Amino acid sequence: MEGEQGLSVLEICKRGRAAAQRMQTASSELKNAALAEIGKVLESRKGDIEAANAADKSYAEEKKLSNTLQKRLDVTGPKFDQMILNTEGVAKIEDPVGKVKMATELSDGLELYRMTCPIGVICVIFEARPEAGVQISSLCIKSGNALLLKGGKEAANSNEVLVNCVREGLEAVGLPKDAVQLVSTRDQINELLSMDQYVDLIIPRGGNALVKYITDNTRVPVLGHADGICAVYVDKDADVEKACNLVVDSKAQYVSVCNAAETLLVQRSALSTHLAPIVKSLSDAGVSIKADPESLALIDSKNVTAAGAEDFVTEFLDYVIALKVVESVDEAISHINAHGSHHTDLIVTENTSTAERFLAGIDSANVYHNASTRFADGFRYGFGAEVGVSTTRTHSRGPVGVDGLLIYKYRLYGNGHTVGGMAKANTPFTHKPIEPTYRPQRSNEL
Amino acid sequence: MEGEQGLSVLEICKRGRAAAQRMQTASSELKNAALAEIGKVLESRKGDIEAANAADKSYAEEKKLSNTLQKRLDVTGPKFDQMILNTEGVAKIEDPVGKVKMATELSDGLELYRMTCPIGVICVIFEARPEAGVQISSLCIKSGNALLLKGGKEAANSNEVLVNCVREGLEAVGLPKDAVQLVSTRDQINELLSMDQYVDLIIPRGGNALVKYITDNTRVPVLGHADGICAVYVDKDADVEKACNLVVDSKAQYVSVCNAAETLLVQRSALSTHLAPIVKSLSDAGVSIKADPESLALIDSKNVTAAGAEDFVTEFLDYVIALKVVESVDEAISHINAHGSHHTDLIVTENTSTAERFLAGIDSANVYHNASTRFADGFRYGFGAEVGVSTTRTHSRGPVGVDGLLIYKYRLYGNGHTVGGMAKANTPFTHKPIEPTYRPQRSNEL
Known part of the structure; x- marks a missing residue:
């Protein structure tokens, strides 16, 4: 320059x-x-x-x-x-700046506004x-x-x-x-x-x-995600066709991105009904499978090899998926919370109560029921533009739109109000919400 | 234990x-x-x-x-x-957990919920x-x-x-x-x-x-404030009595806390009318003043000594305040943004347009018009309990209530929706807000 x-x-x-x-x-x-x-x-x-x-x-x-x-x-x-x-x-x-996000009357004539502002x-x-x-x-x-x-x-x-x-x-x-x-x-x-x-x-x-x-290497807050180790859990109550489609789309629709699936968990009681069609769909899509001993013994396909422990903590970003058998939704939750990267995880099931258990128990930014992990994206979420995807647990989580570039400040409007004066006069705090329409919106412009 | x-x-x-x-x-x-x-x-x-x-x-x-x-x-x-x-x-x-903060239909039958959850x-x-x-x-x-x-x-x-x-x-x-x-x-x-x-x-x-x-010494996000160097700016259009009360309350109502004022800025054109009564009020409250050369020359009081540069970046936590003359609200803004700790700053004025200029320009967690800096507190803000006060610019800013212990996750409910399938069928994204009453609130409980 x-x-x-x-x-x-x-x-x-x-x-x-x-x-x-x-x-x-x-x-x-x-x-x-x-x-x-x-x-x-x-x-x-x-x-x-x-x-x-x-x-x-x-x-x-x-x-x-x-x-x-x-x-x-x-x-x-x-x-x-x-x-x-x-x-x-x-x-x-x-304009996302200067929006009133909370307004409270603290006491008669003393008004607090929480307003969005840039981070800096x-x-x-x-x-x-x-x-x-x-x-x-x-x-x-x-x-x-x-x-x-x-x-x-x-x-x-x-x-x-x-x-x-x-x-x-x-x-x-x-x-x-x-x-x-x-x-x-x-x-x-x-x-x-x-x-x-x-x-x-x-x-x-x-x-x-x-x-x-x-x-x-920094003390500055960082917004981002290091890994995208996303999992698909196929429950015994999963519809077989949906399971095939969702596993293939999550894994293979675009393999080199953070919201692509890397791990496939199948419930033990679903193996006889669901495993073969899923493996076939994956093979048809060109995906090779790294299988745990239990599933490996059940699969007859040249696209399958034995998985090592490291395969369940690996972001392949390729036409490869790690496969493991679990006993229950709870074992799926434990596995994903321990091995995943808290990005996006999916349960395929027609049982809504099992689905809710999974969505509540999984500690990830995005938790899905019967929808491809590939939807985890700011544009698809309707944010207009995406700043990034966050797997941290403070400030912003998941796909981050322009809102992630904002924080807020508190504006307090009084008429000479003092803490000592209120105490002396026994003036009560009212803490009443203020209708957003009560005053013309405070401006953030000079 | x-x-x-x-x-x-x-x-x-x-x-x-x-x-x-x-x-x-x-x-x-x-x-x-x-x-x-x-x-x-x-x-x-x-x-x-x-x-x-x-x-x-x-x-x-x-x-x-x-x-x-x-x-x-x-x-x-x-x-x-x-x-x-x-x-x-x-x-x-x-219970602050499990609240739906945003709900959007992404496409027909594909519903996104942003729900509050614990940080961890x-x-x-x-x-x-x-x-x-x-x-x-x-x-x-x-x-x-x-x-x-x-x-x-x-x-x-x-x-x-x-x-x-x-x-x-x-x-x-x-x-x-x-x-x-x-x-x-x-x-x-x-x-x-x-x-x-x-x-x-x-x-x-x-x-x-x-x-x-x-x-x-950590890479973990920190919520807190190192300093509370709060300022009071007395504008030429300030009411003298309010100015005296607000300066004294902000400084002396409780000196050992982070929301007590440490710096007093007075507009040059207010010196002849406002300085003497403010100095008297501070002296009556037992506060000594460290004055810049211009104000020092105008004050006849044994409570006043000459200020050094370091006094404007010091958190006294005592009956001491640093005093400086500024030409305008803009100089006050520049001084505070450069020397303050972005905690709580106050303008005393009857001129609402000057006040708005100050509130917009000051880059602090709490910006006040005619109200004591001592109000910057979670209980006074009506949060019920205070986790701490934050002067960082991400996650939470200002007094932090129990909301500061929360983040959110995204739940997506579909019916077998895939990204590839939507693209192939040319299914549009609708991005319509969902009424919060449309579905019983999703639960976060197991």
Whole structure:
């Protein structure tokens, strides 16, 4: 970025915090104008973007990076148009900032409002797909946060020109361009991880190794998931056809994602009726099975081998599933809570009381009854856009939409109310809910 | 604890996780029965509790601990009765677990519910007041969490007998006694800090040094506040009498707490009218002032000395306040955002548009207009009980009630729905909100 080269990480952080303070009071109109402007700048810089992207793609070819990765690098053609459409799409969603989530009269004339506000400075680390940087920028702008963005080395040229477009768009409407800053090197990320005074949340969007590394090396809260070890439990009361379809879709509809199933548990009393058709469906879908001794003895298929203990804690991300026999729904619950990654787990059964027992007992972000694990996704949940998927147990859990970029603050309006004065006069606390319509909504804009 | 001595930290953690999995599906009735039973056990063990408490108190006297600390140690007489009343009080509040917070039809027959659930295993570190351990236990039981409790060394005997009462109460109704475990030594806490696989949230309730130490030494999310550097800004449009009352109450109503004011900012154009009466009120309340050069030159009082830069980032917790002149509400906002601790800040003004500017621009958990900073408290906010106060920007912010011990999970109910099947049949996503009354509320109980 012109003129921004060689900034220290501390300086980047300070600029981020200052930008966050401006962004938190930016009006909806201004934020949406910035998003519209970013779309225009991207359009006008199409040539530069294509040139930068071509450089990244030829580097990837030269380095013989995988075909998947090379495909993900591309931001031209329909992907370019979609990137602009997505930015415009974020402008259209309702402003999530400044919403009253709770309002209480504490005492006569003393009114408390809990209102949504931005978190502050968010650091997002993403791999490959350069258009993801633009999408994340749009969501952070919409939610009034400042963003420190670190992309993959293989997309360095594309990311730089794209982030410059975003910054130009911000500046054009009078918002601070430092609301979105690019962090270039791995060293800078390491330094950033120690900046808990300036960075309020880190979202690593990438593989297992990346997320683990980040979580292990920072005091800043991390939103993400290291693993997606999802399980399907087929109960004795499962409909056989549904079980086959759900197991195949959960496992094989798209194998390289975190919401794909890795473990299949079948109830012992369902083996004679359900196992053969499920194994056939999996084989037809090209899935090999790693089976525990009990199920292995029952299966006659060349797609089956013996499972080891490690197969039940492995995220295969491939056409492979680990199979185990369990006695009951309770054993399924124990197995999943102990071996799974608390991401998404499914029970297939026509027995609603067994289903409820499973849904209550499984300690995961997403617990499903007769629906594919592949539905665990922000877009499918209707969030409009997905910030990431979280398997932590604080702040946000499961697919995280733009709401995950928000926190709240309490506003208290009084008329000279003091704690000592209330005590002396014996003034009671009333703690009455205030109707949201009682007052025009308090504004978060300057 | 009999038979529980010498457990390794890992074993304590594993028992905590197992207990958490049982607690997450405990019915409201069972949890309330446990709370009632704990009250009874406490009553029946009154003699043992008094004896243990006497031992702690004589140790404190022997070691010449401060009078305040010795007073806080006491759990006899009215404090004993209150402890039992509080436990019964927690039984009476509505069960916060299993509440539907969002419900959406994703597609025909495919229904998504976001439901509150416990976080899992919570570690709370508290100092002195032994009855706090019982209160925290009650809140964790009510919210279905397992608790690892670490009290102060000076209350070791009291804590041990009290926690044993809690465990007996749990066991009496068939809930796992390991839902509440006592962690005894500092070494064990250090080991616990590395157990992020087993501990989901740490709440240090104590001084600055404790909170900083914990935050600096763990990857587990921490809910708390290191400092309470709260500010009062007196605007030119402030009512003089309100300003005097609010400054005195915020500073001096109770000086040793985190929501007491430590900084006073006065607008330059208000100096001639507002400064003298405010200084007099503070002097009358026994407060000394550390003044910046501009205000120092205007004040003729023996209670005033020159402020250094460090006085504006100091939590005095005493009858001392730092005073600074600012040009405008914007300078006040900048000063507070840069020097404060994002806890609670107050503007005194009759000008509502200036007030709104302040409330929007201040990046703190609690932002007040014409009301004392001392109101920043879970009980005053009507939360019934307070878990702690948070100045972090994720999960929970400000005074945290029992809701801060909860997260949510997503339940998805389908009828064999698959992602591949929907794509093939071109089945649309509908994303229609579901009326909460549409179905009987899904239960979280086993």
